[in-house]
Amino acid sequence: MTDRDKGKATRLVEGGRRKEWRRRLVNPPVERASTILFDSVADLHASRPALGTYRYGLQGTATQWALAEALTELEPGAAGTALYSSGLAAITTPLLAVLEPGDELLATDSVYGPTRRFCDSFLSRYGVATRYYDPLVGSGIADLIGNRTRAILLESPGSLTMEVQDVPGICAIARKRGIVTLLDNTWATPLLFPAIAAGVDITVLAATKYVGGHADVMLGAATATPDHYDRLQEISWDLGHCVSPDDAWLGSRGLRTMAVRLKQHEESALKVADWLKSQPQVGRVLHPAFSDCPGHEQWKRDFHGSSGLFSFELKGARAAFIDGLELFGIGYSWGGYESLALPISPYRTTSTAPAPNLVRLHIGLEDPDDLIADLGESLAALER
Structure with missing residues (x-):
């Protein structure tokens, strides 16, 4: 069986577990290192920063390489993955890799708030x-592309308001015009939306979320096509980005169970x-799987x-309402095993937010009937 024939769940389990990195262990161990020692000056001068080459702590050890390789293998056609200490860093660094002074970026109006702040x-x-x-x-999007446009930043579904974009269509137009496309794919992960196959040049994950899965690690990843990976990795090292081996190990640990966790998240969230x-x-429930969610047809076609x-x-x-919940935590982020509730206020410049009084839920791995009972009690309290 070739790697291409293996299912994604199998790739999650096997990815990055090279025998030379883990030896007789199931998992590559945590290798903490800043200084790498060489046998000779000639060996030192011959070393080049690359996956699998011990050179300096900034370029990683087997612990980081294992996670990067596993994430790359989830995106057929990708050349490699750069790791970051947060999801935001995984968005901002690729933007710096593809944009120069004088360029223009087209960004979806539903983009993650801190990303908008970075752009503005x-x-x-x-x-x-x-x-x-x-x-x-x-x-x-073809009518919006100007002479200075160099990149398009997509997020699908949109942050907070869940609009699903026509990612393959937008990417096809961009590629014909020589424009780089970047996608924040955190909601779906490569398991639910294979971004590179859809035409995306650089796909980003806030691996803090579903990759980590346990609300105990800050992590980001950007996976790129052959045309963009070398530049992406180069500028990442130039800016000093480095993920600690302990955090990378937590990411690899979470990755092994992501497929089964996502199935439960999906099933429970749909029920709730x-x-x-x-x-x-x-009022309106904004869930991409529901027919009245903006862009549902694209979700049905692509996801x-x-x-x-x-x-x-x-x-x-x-x-x-949120204060009255017992099983839902109140906090930023999501993607862990725990359920969360958050009041949200989407900001728009080109379109109208769906409603002024929105609540965002992340449905964790608790019994969904217990979550429904909790929501029901808090809703009933509002009536009283």
Whole structure:
């Protein structure tokens, strides 16, 4: 059986577990190192930064290489993966790798808030202009591309409001125009949406979320095609990005069970979301798998399933509702085994946010019936 014939769950289990890295162990061990010693000056001068080459701690050890290789193997056609200490760093560094002063970036209007802040502040000072487009623009992106446009930043589903974009269509137009495409694929991961196969040049994961899976590690990853990987890795090292071996090991540990966890997240989230749709205190439920979610047809066409994150409109006091929950934590991030609830206020410049009183839920690995009971009690308290 060739690697191409193996299913994604098998690749999750086997990826990065080279025998020369793990020896007789099941998992590559945690190798902590700053200084690497060479047998001679000639060996030192002959060393080059590369996956699998011990050179200096910044370029990693087998612990980091194992995670990077495993993530690359989930994206057929990719050349390699660069690791970062956060999901935000995994977005901002690729942008710096493909943009120069005087360039223009087209970014989806549903982009992650800190990414928008980076574009409007740092990139602006760097001499890069950002224009935001409606996430449902589809083939209309061709009319927005200007002479200075060098990259398009997508996020699908959109952060907070869950719009699903026509990623293959936008990427096909961009490729014809010589424009680089970048996608924040954290919600779906490569298991539910194979980004490189869809035409994306650089796909990004906040690996803090589903890759880690246990709310105990900060981690990011950017996987690139052969045309962009070398430049991406080069600028990552130039900027001093380095993931600790302990964090990389936690990422690899979480990766092995991501397929089974995502199935449970999906099943439970669909059950909870479907229940919420029938509640009188709830307005629109924004879940890509539901037919009334913006871009649902693209989700149905391109995705292999859904994850545990969605939003809904609440007809009542958000703070009181969220404070009344017992099984849902209140906090940023998501993707761990625990359920979370968060009041959200989407910001838009080119399109209208779906509702002014939104709550975002991440459905964890608890019994979904218990989560529904908890939500029901808090909704009933609002009525009282």
